[in-house]
Amino acid sequence: MGLASRIIGLAIAAAGFFILWVGIGTNDSLSIVWSFVGMFVMAMGFAMLTSRSKQREKKPPPPTVTEIRCNSCDFKEIRDFQKGEYILKPVEVTCPKCQSAMTIEGIYIVREEPDEKYNI
Secondary structure (H helix, E strand, O other): OHHHHHHHHHHHHHHHHHHHHHHHHOOOOOHHHHHHHHHHHHHHHHHHHHOOOOOOOOOOOOOEEEEEEEOOOOOEEEEEOOOOOOOOOEEEEEOOOOOOEEEEEEEEEOOOOOOHHHOO
């Protein structure tokens, strides 16, 4: 369908150009009307010519992680983000080192590093 719509768009744009050319070439009172009609038809043809028939694939959102820290010792754990989490929220999990309560210290989006071979 993509090639067919481009061919149709090209044909409509060519027809619009012909109408515009005829409208400019005449000296009657309707020449300006034909010129505007030709430009409109050309615009519609170019819109069909450049439109994409397939929907672009949406990228999945980047992964989000949660940083959990112990309130007593220096233990830190990073896990996948779960809906409803926020910074400074106490979590039900206890510290595996000292059995103290733990709190969410940060929520981060993990970004992919761009390839270095493309950096100039």
